[in-house]
Amino acid sequence: MEKSMENFEQKTLIHELSQGKELAKKLMSHLHPSSSQETRDLLLEQILSSYEKVLSMLNHTKNMKESNSLESTHSLGHTTSPRSVISDQQSTPRDVFKKRKTMPRWTEQVKVCLGTGPEGPLDDGYNWRKYGQKDILGANHPRGYYRCTHRNSQGCLATKQVQKSDEDPSLFEVTYRGRHTCSRSSQLSNIASNPQSQVKQEKTVHNFPQQQEEKNQTQSQSALLNLKAGLGVKTEDLDTREDSMIFPPFSFPPTPIEPDTVDTPFLPDAAIVEGSLACGFSPRFLSPATSDSNYFAASPWHDFGTFGQCNSSESDHAEILSAPTSVTNSPIGDLDLTIDKLDFELSFPFDSPEFFA
DNA sequence: TTTATTTGACCCCA
DNA sequence: TGGGGTCAAATAAA
Numbered sequence: 292m293e294k295s296m297e298n299f300e301q302k303t304l305i306h307e308l309s310q311g312k313e314l315a316k317k318l319m320s321h322l323h324p325s326s327s328q329e330t331r332d333l334l335l336e337q338i339l340s341s342y343e344k345v346l347s348m349l350n351h352t353k354n355m356k357e358s359n360s361l362e363s364t365h366s367l368g369h370t371t372s373p374r375s376v377i378s379d380q381q382s383t384p385r386d387v388f389k390k391r392k393t394m395p396r397w398t399e400q401v402k403v404c405l406g407t408g409p410e411g412p413l414d415d416g417y418n419w420r421k422y423g424q425k426d427i428l429g430a431n432h433p434r435g436y437y438r439c440t441h442r443n444s445q446g447c448l449a450t451k452q453v454q455k456s457d458e459d460p461s462l463f464e465v466t467y468r469g470r471h472t473c474s475r476s477s478q479l480s481n482i483a484s485n486p487q488s489q490v491k492q493e494k495t496v497h498n499f500p501q502q503q504e505e506k507n508q509t510q511s512q513s514a515l516l517n518l519k520a521g522l523g524v525k526t527e528d529l530d531t532r533e534d535s536m537i538f539p540p541f542s543f544p545p546t547p548i549e550p551d552t553v554d555t556p557f558l559p560d561a562a563i564v565e566g567s568l569a570c571g572f573s574p575r576f577l578s579p580a581t582s583d584s585n586y587f588a589a590s591p592w593h594d595f596g597t598f599g600q601c602n603s604s605e606s607d608h609a610e611i612l613s614a615p616t617s618v619t620n621s622p623i624g625d626l627d628l629t630i631d632k633l634d635f636e637l638s639f640p641f642d643s644p645e646f647f648a
Numbered sequence: 649t650t651t652a653t654t655t656g657a658c659c660c661c662a
Numbered sequence: 663t664g665g666g667g668t669c670a671a672a673t674a675a676a
Contacts, residue, residue: 421653423668436667440652452667 310337417471419451431457441473448472 318334321327418440427434432455439447449471456462 420651422670424654425666425668428665434666438668450667 417449417473427454430454432460439471439473445473 314334314337318331321330321334419437420440420442421435421437423436424433425436434452434454437451437453439449441447448469450468452464452466452468454464454466456464
């Protein structure tokens with residue numbers, strides 16, 4: 292009974308993903324200026340819808356497993372603190388402490404190129420508001436605490452912590468906690484209507500002339516790359532993989548970065564994700580999508596090796612590779628091949644000005 | 649005036 | 663008891 296359900300889900304997942312792939316192909320063929328905007332919008336909507344279905348199915352499956360394991364835990368006589376099962380709806384202001392343990396949490400290491408100019412720091416598609424900063428014992432740099440701006444308006448409990456690495460000041464550790472429950476449609480439209488992302492991206496490329504020829508390819512691939520990468524986001528909590536699909540990969544702390552950390556002053560104000568530093572694309576572009584969960588949000592450093600010539604250190608790579616979570620651990624890790632193929636079969640022109648229009 | 653950031657104080661937990 | 667995380671008043675910026 293349960294098996295047949297799983298088979299059904301698998302088939303549906305494969306069907307939805309295949310459909311998404313076909314739609315993406317169609318969309319690609321409609322990216323000519325002669326093609327109508329409506330057609331493109333429609334196709335885009337259908338693609339997003341497909342992926343949404345997949346995500347919700349995966350989330351549902353995971354939740355079922357979680358609740359099952361919770362039940363079995365109880366049945367085994369283990370004592371589970373009542374705090375850990377307090378629902379968000381019942382929370383009181385002080386319940387934030389009680390929820391700490393239950394909030395999904397994962398860490399991303401992000402390398403940024405400093406020199407943030409008047410344009411201010413990059414955002415990741417979500418609106419974060421800083422609510423605290425703490426000096427951490429043993430750390431040279433303070434840790435910044437951010438929460439979703441929509442905490443009050445929409446009750447979104449997502450938070451993140453940003454801390455500069457001791458060893459490499461250009462490296463930030465971003466720890467996400469909780470998932471976004473807010474709607475980001477407004478942010479999506481902001482990014483869509485704001486050509487700044489394109490500008491920033493071009494600036495990045497401009498500063499990496501050796502990467503210029505790869506620009507189109509890189510830009511085209513990055514969105515799909517994101518999707519693929521999202522299947523293997525670095526996380527501290529194996530149970531929070533689905534959040535990697537909800538969360539964008541990178542968030543830059545709204546706080547200005549101290550000038551003493553500017554080790555690459557010639558670089559643009561774009562934050563460069565570790566590993567993709569020399570790969571010539573900015574996170575802003577990497578997460579065009581980050582403005583809406585419908586898009587392909589993902590961990591950016593995944594598969595950066597594809598582009599070669601990346602100057603991040605071996606140890607950096609090792610660190611990433613040794614992350615607790617890998618694609619192979621992902622329940623949808625098997626899909627990686629499919630997406631991989633899709634990724635490189637298509638030179639998806641995400642850099643098309645109309646794409647985010 | 650509104651919104652965001654800073655920062656000291658408070659609370660929880662190991 | 664001390665460290666980490668959050669609150670909330672004060673302050674700054676838009």
